Structure formats: structure tokens, C-alpha cells
Amino acid sequence: MKVCVIGTGYVGLVTGVCLAEIGHDVICVDKDEKKISSLKKGIIPIYEEGLEELVKSNFEKKSLVFDSGTSSGIEKSDIIFICVGTPPLPSGKPDLTAIDDVARMIGQSLNGYKIILNKSTVPIGTAKRIRKIIKENQENGYEFDIVSNPEFLKEGEAVKDAFFPERIVIGSESEKAVKIMKELYDPLIKQDFKYASGNSNKKEEVPILITDSTSSELIKYASNAFLATKISFVNEVANICERIGANILDVTYGMGLDSRIGSRFMKAGIGWGGSCFPKDVRALSYTAEEYGSNASILNAVIHVNNQQRFKIVQKAVDLLGIIDDKVIGVLGLSFKPNTDDTREAPSITVINKFLELGAEVRVYDPVVKENPENLDKGAVFVEDPYKAVENANLLVLVTEWEEFSKLDFDRIKDLMSAHNIIDGRNFLDKKALKDMGFKYMGIGN
Ligand code: UGA
Numbered sequence: 001m002k003v004c005v006i007g008t009g010y011v012g013l014v015t016g017v018c019l020a021e022i023g024h025d026v027i028c029v030d031k032d033e034k035k036i037s038s039l040k041k042g043i044i045p046i047y048e049e050g051l052e053e054l055v056k057s058n059f060e061k062k063s064l065v066f067d068s069g070t071s072s073g074i075e076k077s078d079i080i081f082i083c084v085g086t087p088p089l090p091s092g093k094p095d096l097t098a099i100d101d102v103a104r105m106i107g108q109s110l111n112g113y114k115i116i117l118n119k120s121t122v123p124i125g126t127a128k129r130i131r132k133i134i135k136e137n138q139e140n141g142y143e144f145d146i147v148s149n150p151e152f153l154k155e156g157e158a159v160k161d162a163f164f165p166e167r168i169v170i171g172s173e174s175e176k177a178v179k180i181m182k183e184l185y186d187p188l189i190k191q192d193f194k195y196a197s198g199n200s201n202k203k204e205e206v207p208i209l210i211t212d213s214t215s216s217e218l219i220k221y222a223s224n225a226f227l228a229t230k231i232s233f234v235n236e237v238a239n240i241c242e243r244i245g246a247n248i249l250d251v252t253y254g255m256g257l258d259s260r261i262g263s264r265f266m267k268a269g270i271g272w273g274g275s276c277f278p279k280d281v282r283a284l285s286y287t288a289e290e291y292g293s294n295a296s297i298l299n300a301v302i303h304v305n306n307q308q309r310f311k312i313v314q315k316a317v318d319l320l321g322i323i324d325d326k327v328i329g330v331l332g333l334s335f336k337p338n339t340d341d342t343r344e345a346p347s348i349t350v351i352n353k354f355l356e357l358g359a360e361v362r363v364y365d366p367v368v369k370e371n372p373e374n375l376d377k378g379a380v381f382v383e384d385p386y387k388a389v390e391n392a393n394l395l396v397l398v399t400e401w402e403e404f405s406k407l408d409f410d411r412i413k414d415l416m417s418a419h420n421i422i423d424g425r426n427f428l429d430k431k432a433l434k435d436m437g438f439k440y441m442g443i444g445n
Helices: 010-021 033-040 051-060 070-075 097-109 126-137 158-163 175-184 186-190 213-244 248-256 277-290 296-320 346-356 385-389 402-406 409-415 430-435
Strands: 002-006 025-029 064-067 079-082 114-118 144-148 168-171 208-211 327-331 360-364 394-397 420-423 439-441
Touching: 002 010, 002 070, 010 025, 010 051, 010 064, 010 079, 010 158, 025 070, 033 064, 051 064, 051 158, 070 097, 079 097, 097 114, 097 126, 114 126, 114 175, 126 144, 126 213, 144 168, 144 175, 144 213, 168 175, 168 213, 175 186, 208 213, 213 248, 213 277, 213 296, 277 296, 296 346, 296 394, 296 420, 296 439, 327 346, 327 385, 346 360, 360 385, 385 409, 430 439
Parallel strands: 002 025, 002 079, 025 064, 079 114, 114 144, 168 208, 327 360, 327 394, 394 420, 420 439
Antiparallel strands: none
């Protein structure tokens, strides 16, 4: 099938390459001409394992084409994927400017029946909004259908999640569109494509759920909100553990053995961040309020998460007293490992607070090498973890990068001026560190 993917961000690029790889002709368009010319040269703006090779091979096969002409991309295709950004406004409501612009352009470019599919995470009711805008801007009477098809990709595992999804959700009021969507995704549903053969992640078959567009939109928000709730819940239990002398690692292990609870997304720490959970939980709470429904759980989930970051600062004060002039080495910065994304990363709040209190902060992250925009100026970025802890009064781990499990703590002990460790992800070997003479503080551990 001929598919146009509008937006070559993280979702659009991964979706485009996946559709090309399973046998479709894909045009990825973006109004950012610089981005398109880089992509044509094989320069990928984001790091995702396996993505670069897949983009290159499909580009060479011409199953994946990059273009800056959105209208011509729409005209040449049967299915249009909308994969543009919906950043949060200060109120928590997502900004739909990019979606509206694209819908207008689609209206003006319709030259036959097309399916307009939304993959961006959009407020409930956006499928209907897109339909209305297209209709208002249509210069002819061509038929079209709207489909909501949310994405469930995780940063750092996006390629795997795209090819081997746990479910495909199709929300549409049109039987014709649903039939076409089933054909489009047939190789993915049956896991019958070259990249899957011999891949350890291959599934028997991928479940597909057909529903109305509003329910589909809510599945996306409710899934992210549920996962965020699970983490905030566990963090609250971790805080109780600290008060009563229990250990969160044992508690979550014991809870997770109950298959109704499960062991995933049960890691206590300094809280969730990134470009999805914070935005989506706020947006769902906003929608609930807009429609007169009470979002007290969601609001509590956000509150617990905002507080959780400050646990690190409280612990630092407990260990060091006055923070002014103290040297603090921070390991990690990205909101989770295997990504350079620092959007709404808990580390940012923690470091900003340390800086505000007058600490000298040295940061080492395996991939984030410069001061991100959301981090106040003043932290020193160093090239290796040992430089971060030289003469430090405190080491704080905020992101559980795999390489931190291999650190030489004998060397670290020699380098530090006081032997304090706060492990914001319960990632290090508490017993070994205590045996070495470190003062170790985890989260509920
Ligand atoms: C999340 C969802 O997991 C994806 O299914 C969804 O498609 C995506 O948002 C999206 O809406 O685009 P992502 O933001 O990449 O994916 O990150 P996660 O791996 O879910 O982690 C989110 C945050 O939760 C991170 O800050 C992580 O450190 C934290 N976390 C995760 C915990 O604190 N504890 C855990 O047990 C798990």
C-alpha cells in the first residue's frame, strides 16, 4: 500500500521504517527541510537501536522516501499517518497546532478516498476534530475516513516495540477503513516479514483490537497513566518502607509474584519523567476535569511524583547538612537509560535544587554531554564518572545506565572526600558498598 507519514520525529520515523520493512511504499514527510536533507544522507536525528540500518536499507530499496512536500506526499498515498508533536501547554492541555495545520493541508490535498490515521497522542475527541477540519478545508467531495491508531513505543526500545507490539489498537467508525487497516498490518499481525524471521522477539501473533475512535484514544492515555500510577504507588510504598524499616526490593518482589500485579514497572526510585508520562497524565487529568469527572487518583499520582524527586535533596541534607560549597557528583542525567532525552527528567529538578543551594555539581552521563536547556547553568559536565566524584562529598546516582554497574568503587572511595552515596534507582550493590565503608542511601532500601 502507499503510505504517507507526516512528521519524522521519533514516532514518525520508527513507524515509517516499520511500514516500509513489512512491505509498503512509504513517503516520510516533514516541513523541516534540513531534517529531510539530513535523512536523505542517512543522518538520523535520534538514537534508537537498529534504526539507522533499517532506515538506510529501506531508503536504498526505495521503499522509504523522504520529502519536504507534505501536499504531494498526501496526494501520492492511500493512507496518511499523522505523527506530529502535541507538546503540553502550561495548563496541561496538549497544543494541537501541528495537528490542526496538518488536517487543513490534508483537506486541501485530498484527491481520492484516503484513510487519515492519527498516531500522535492526542486529546480524547481529536479524531472528530480532524474530521471537522478536513471537511471545512476540502475543495471537493472525496470520501475519507479517520482512524485512531495509538503508538505504544518506548524510547530506547522503539524498533523492537514497533515490529513486535503487544497489541494493535484501531479506533474507527468506518468498516471500510478497519478492513484496509487490517490488510495494512497483516504482516505485523501474523509476524510474517523478513526482519521477524529468526528474531528472538518474534511473537506468535499480535492481538488487534477494533474499537470506536474515542475509546482508542483513551486506551493510550489510560495505559500511560496506569503505568505512571504503578510507579507512584510503589514510590509511596518505598517511602513507607523507610519509615518502618522494610525493604522495598523485597516488598515489590513479593507483590510482583502475584500475576495480577506483575513484576514490571515496579521499580522504586526518584520518579518518572520523559516526554510521555508527565504530559499524558496531566492531559488525562485535564480532560477529566473538562468533562466534569473527578481525577483525584491522577492528581495524586502527579503529586507523589513531583515530591519524589525532592527525596534525594532531603537525603543529601540528612547526610551533609548545609549543602553550600559541598561537591556533589551526579551519575546520569537522561530520564532513563539508553536515551539522550532529558525532558522532564527527575535529575534536572534534583541538580537545579543542588545548584540553588550552592553546591558544586559535577555531572557524568554516558550520552548527554552538554547542559540541556531545562538545566540551570552551573553544573560541570565531565567526561568520565571518576572525574565526577573527585573530592566529592556525595555521589548521587539518578539514572541506572548499565555501565554504572561496573564502576570501580575502590577507586571511587579513594577519590571522594567523604564516602556518601545516594542511589536514586536502587541500582548499586548496597551490601557491598556498605561493607566497603560507604554510607549508602537508596529509596526505600
Ligand atoms: C512510555 C510507555 O512505557 C510507552 O508504552 C509509551 O508508548 C510511551 O511512554 C509514549 O507514550 O510514547 P517512555 O516514556 O519511553 O515510554 O519510558 P518508560 O520506559 O515507560 O519510562 C518512563 C519513566 O518511568 C522513566 O522515567 C523511568 O525511569 C520510570 N520508571 C519506569 C520507573 O521509575 N520505574 C519503573 O519500574 C519503570
